[in-house]
Amino acid sequence: MGPGGFPQAARPDQYACPSAPAEPGAGLLGVLGPDGRIANLRLLMQVDEEFLQAARAKGAPESRMRFTSPCQTKRCSQWTGHSCGVIERVMSALQDRGMAEAGLAPQQGLQPCTIRATCRWYAQAGPEACAACALVITDTREGTREPA
Numbered sequence: 553m554g555p556g557g558f559p560q561a562a563r564p565d566q567y568a569c570p571s572a573p574a575e576p577g578a579g580l581l582g583v584l585g586p587d588g589r590i591a592n593l594r595l596l597m598q599v600d601e602e603f604l605q606a607a608r609a610k611g612a613p614e615s616r617m618r619f620t621s622p623c624q625t626k627r628c629s630q631w632t633g634h635s636c637g638v639i640e641r642v643m644s645a646l647q648d649r650g651m652a653e654a655g656l657a658p659q660q661g662l663q664p665c666t667i668r669a670t671c672r673w674y675a676q677a678g679p680e681a682c683a684a685c686a687l688v689i690t691d692t693r694e695g696t697r698e699p700a
């Protein structure tokens with residue numbers, strides 16, 4: 553079981569961060585759609601410097617794409633000591649607004665995801681994390697990963 557009690561295939565040190573910086577070797581997880589939500593790709597594509605250079609020509613890649621790389625736990629400023637603080641804050645904000653009201657009820661179905669078996673957020677919060685995940689834009693200011 554993962555940290556949140558949800559079934560996981562990964563060992564605790566093998567979780568994937570679903571909101572990682574755009575760096576060579578990272579996986580392209582999803583792209584921002586016209587509805588303002590991240591649409592996950594069906595296949596994980598590893599990006600290289602050439603791809604990132606082309607993407608930077610239109611601004612920070614993280615502003616319109618989401619990347620994944622291994623969870624850095626205590627090496628990440630978002631690590632609370634036992635969990636990822638990003639998804640905790642996102643879900644708390646959405647729960648204040650009302651998940652269902654925002655059209656984010658997990659029973660509406662999970663979108664496909666290439667990293668669900670090892671996702672840190674899914675391990676912590678299960679399907680509700682996936683519902684909230686589509687609204688997260690990685691924020692690279694000061695090296696942090698703030699939710700949109």
Ligand code: SF4
Binds near residue numbers: 663672683686
């Ligand atoms: S929270 Fe859900 S949709 Fe988002 S990356 Fe993790 S498993 Fe995929």
